[in-house]
Amino acid sequence: GENVEQHPSTLSVQEGDSAVIKCTYSDSASNYFPWYKQELGKGPQLIIDIRSNVGEKKDQRIAVTLNKTAKHFSLHITETQPEDSAVYFCAASRTYALNFGKGTSLLVTP
Amino acid sequence: ETGVTQTPRHLVMGMTNKKSLKCEQHLGHNAMYWYKQSAKKPLELMFVYSLEERVENNSVPSRFSPECPNSSHLFLHLHTLQPEDSALYLCASSQDRGLNEQFFGPGTRLTVL
Numbered sequence: 445g446e447n448v449e450q451h452p453s454t455l456s457v458q459e460g461d462s463a464v465i466k467c468t469y470s471d472s473a474s475n476y477f478p479w480y481k482q483e484l485g486k487g488p489q490l491i492i493d494i495r496s497n498v499g500e501k502k503d504q505r506i507a508v509t510l511n512k513t514a515k516h517f518s519l520h521i522t523e524t525q526p527e528d529s530a531v532y533f534c535a536a537s538r539t540y541a542l543n544f545g546k547g548t549s550l551l552v553t554p
Numbered sequence: 555e556t557g558v559t560q561t562p563r564h565l566v567m568g569m570t571n572k573k574s575l576k577c578e579q580h581l582g583h584n585a586m587y588w589y590k591q592s593a594k595k596p597l598e599l600m601f602v603y604s605l606e607e608r609v610e611n612n613s614v615p616s617r618f619s620p621e622c623p624n625s626s627h628l629f630l631h632l633h634t635l636q637p638e639d640s641a642l643y644l645c646a647s648s649q650d651r652g653l654n655e656q657f658f659g660p661g662t663r664l665t666v667l
Contacts, residue, residue, distance in 0.1 A: 448596070476653040487644050487658030488597075489556065495653070533597070540585065540651045541610065544596040 446471040448536050450545025457524050458553055465548045467534035468516040474536040474543075477510060477517050482531045482547075491532075492519070524552045557581040558659035560645050566665045567635065575630040575662045577645030585651045586628040588620060591642040591661070603628060604651040635666045 447470040457463050469477075475496035480488035494501045494508045494517065501508050505524075510517040517536075521528055529552045535542040557580045567573050579586065588600040602610035603622040617639075619631040628645055642663050646656040 478655070480658075485660065487556065487558070487646075487660050489658065490655045493655065537653060540602060540604075540648070540653070541599055542597075542656065546594065546596050 446474060446536055446538075446543040448534060448543050448545045450534050450548060452548060453546065454549045454551075456551045456553065459524060459526060461524055463521045463524050463528070463550055463552075465519045465532055465534070465550075466516060467518070467536070467545050468514075469536040469543070470515070471536065471538060471543075472512075472515065473538045476537045477508070478535050478537075478542065479508060479519050480533045480535065480544075482533065484530075488533055521550075524550075526552050526554055528552050556657045556659065558645060558647055558657050560643075560659040560662050562662060563660065564663045564665075566667065567632070568667050569635060569637075571635075572631070572633040574632065575643055575645075575664075577628040577630075577659055579626055579628075579645075579647040579657070579659075581647060581657060583647040583649050583657070584625055585648045586622060586625075587646040587648075587656065588628065588630055589644040589646065589658075591644055597644070601630075602651070609651060632664075635664075637666050640664055640666045 478493035482488040507520045531547045534545045590598045601620040621629040642661040644661045645659045648654045648656045
């Protein structure tokens, strides 16, 4: 089955800096790659997703890049703010079943 | 709020108890999911229902029994659980059983003593 590796497991940045989280996947047939943000006491919430026919997608301060040849994708958050502090999960899928990474705990310090 | 509610939010039960988790979605979606979230592990897909029909049972022990009476409600019936079943149980829904955004509820924090 699909195996998704996510790094780093923890990330601390200063407010205003950029944060990058990287994921690799094993199933070359995967074609849908969502990123979820989970705040304390809440369920994961989709922040951005990308499909395999696109190499990059941007939404305000958040961007995702996909390299299908290397089977890795990354989340980029620019101009980080304290409210960006949360756990971020990547996932890869070729069906309805999402295969998640273990998560990255991001801390943005003022 | 995401439009997916779960009750109870916290549950403590003994190994011999029987309890149920409830999920309700107000989004008009046709697919619903149960996930297990344990510390230091990826979210694990447990069950998938599409139009009230179970389409996936991801090798989950029989002490977990799902029920989907209609497209808006999903239950997870629990009996004779083990301490290692303690985790956050998340319900999600999506428009259909395709590559679509899944909307998650806040989860039920389960502790098995």
